Amino acid sequence: MARRVGTRLSITVSLLIAATVAIMAGTMTWNTMATLAEHYGPEGLTLVKRNLLHLGLISVLMVVTGILVSYYLGRSFAQPLVQLSDGVRRFAQGDFQHRVYLRSSEEVEGLAMAFNTMAVALQEYLLELEQHTQYRERIESELRIAAEVQRSLLPKAPPKIARLELVAWSRPAKDVGGDFYDFLDLGDGRLGVVIGDATGKGLPAALLTTECWSIWKALAEEVETPAELLRRINRALYRSVGKSGRFITLFYMVVDAPSARIEYSVAGHNPPILLGRHDSRHQLLRSDSGFPLGVAKNGEFVNTQLPLEPEDLVFMFSDGLTDARGPDERRYSYSRMRTQLVEGRGQSLNDILGRIRNDVESHVSGRDLYDDMTAVGVRYIPNAECGVPSAK
Amino acid sequence: MNNEAMMTFEEYGKLTVGTIQKASVLDALNVTRFGEEVLGHVKAHPGVNLMLDFHRVDYLSSAVLTELLRINEAVREAQGTLRLCSLNEDIRKVFEITNLNKILIIYDALEDALRRYARSLEVAAQEDAWSHVNRNP
Structure with a gap:
């Protein structure tokens, strides 16, 4: 589940960045053609027409590069969150030994550290609770025996x-x-x-x-x-x-x-x-x-x-x-x-x-x-x- | 847990009235707290003439009788005196059935109790003075 959300996040971020790059490339191409036409008149326009294919290819290349770069950036942003989410899920399923170690921004690393500190505290508390329960069960068992002894006296x-x-x-x-x-x-x-x-x-x-x-x-x-x-x-x-x-x-x-x-x-x-x-x-x-x-x-x-x-x-x-x-x-x-x-x-x-x-x-x-x-x-x-x- | 005191202590001349404020039922659940607060006061005020006012208490369990006997012993050891007052009919009956009314002195309502308590202390002081004179004529 966490992975699916992470992937969806990466794709969404990539598409947003790709769309931005495509708009920028289109705008740049249009501006370049307009400038050439303005400065060189009909000759410039001919020059633009001749190089239109090259300019189109450059634009497509820029968009593809943008998509790849942005997908990588999206993944690197979402991955630590996916790891954290995975840690919480494993902890909730009873894996109290699990800790999250990751390299990311200061804030995300701080979040991971807070998670680990909470995990240690919870693990200690659970251990204490287990010991307390065992002690209580022993006392209750002894009380039951005492009650049986007392009843046997009646x-x-x-x-x-x-x-x-x-x-x-x-x-x-x-x-x-x-x-x-x-x-x-x-x-x-x-x-x-x-x-x-x-x-x-x-x-x-x-x-x-x-x-x-x-x-x-x-x-x-x-x-x-x-x-x-x-x-x-x-x-x-x-x-x-x-x-x-x-x-x-x-x-x-x-x-x-x-x-x-x-x-x-x-x-x-x-x-x-x-x-x-x-x-x-x-x-x-x-x-x-x-x-x-x-x-x-x-x-x-x-x-x-x-x-x-x-x-x-x-x-x-x-x-x-x-x-x-x-x-x-x-x-x-x-x-x-x-x-x-x-x-x-x-x-x-x-x-x-x-x-x-x-x-x-x-x-x-x-x-x-x-x-x-x-x-x-x-x-x-x-x-x-x-x-x-x-x-x- | 509620940290508010269960007892209040007020001084009336030579007498101190300890009133149970926070419990209409005194039983095994709150008897320890009751004992700690009263014994704490006795320890801090050696020679105290203490009257415990039960007018807010509807019921007390046998565990409280034990605590009252302990308090009586502690007051006596600290050269003080203990009286009880404003016990309802059911509680009075418990003291009568167990004959503990012959160990713990019980008065009626607070006003009358204060007068009688003060008078009994005066009589005790006079008797003490006379016995002193008789010993050293």
Whole structure:
């Protein structure tokens, strides 16, 4: 394409110059004949007629020479531009090594130098971009592995414990999350249930979560009461996070199915809801004391006991669920979640959780999550043989 | 990136009011900037009595609570004091649920907050003077 344009340019310039030369030659011939006729009269005219052929030949020769000279000049003018255009085309096709070297006027050589400088800068930038992309891909791959490790720590399904129906679900805002939940079969029909939420999200939150979770797993079976367990986790976490301000909120509950009781302790976590068979039985499992874990060196936590009635449901959640934002910036809200719980009361826990998940997903409408969302439900059913598997 | 400051600091006698100007949502995306500006001011003004005014903030994430605990620690180490004011109901609830309202002192609207803050500093100064007298009768 560039060559065709260059050739067309050369021909156009040549024809223009040739036409100019032809006009000049014609004018010169005409002037010469007119001068001879004027000075020598009829003799001069005879002389002109006799030499007309020679003059015509000279004129044709001048025109042909003009064409050749002008074609050469046109080519030498267009060629550097053709070379430059060719360089740009090869660069655009991905040949980043290509450079343009040419001899021409100062301006055209300057243009070629500018092209080469731009080519070097672009090549360096592309190299940097490639390295950056490789680095990012490596980090993303490591994050995916971290997320898999974290997911593998979550219980595949809740344990099967007589008289208890269990369900759980978690969706991290990023690949790895700051929320966690777990169940622990403590034997004799007793179940330990924990839900936690580390400050922030992503990798820093996930690391804190994993540390807290590991301590919980290690101590939950041997420590007598939920409050004592939180006190010991807090002491251990404070040693590692100290004055960084990072913390984790946590709710831990032991459900004693045979004696129909729960015993729980709260470390700054948003209070779970206890919903009974009837509207009148509704309360929040809150605590006026108990800082989040990792905040206060000698944090103290309170133990609370409550009797369970048949079909009592304890629903634990992280604030990422109630604070999930829709496209209009409105939060999903506690009251909307509670409505789903109350309206779904006659259904299985799996179905109730499904209602809430569908409702919150429709509220969020595909928007990126600000925070991890987690929910855990425990329902006391005295006549049931064993728990119901968790939502997939 | 917007280089305009997120915070403004104004002095009211012995008190400094730090107002969050540029964000109705304080979360993981702007918490670093918030922390840097406040901690920068604390570092440049040792012993500052700082009140953070949240009247423009509609929502804050847990990452901001972490930052506030760090700021509280830094102010304390610099022999200063920290108070928060003009928190909306939702944000107040977050502090109540986490019990962090027992670590960070929270006041209502700015005008009342300034009066109470000044009064609490006077009481603290008097108590300090009395304890000094008691130690050196």
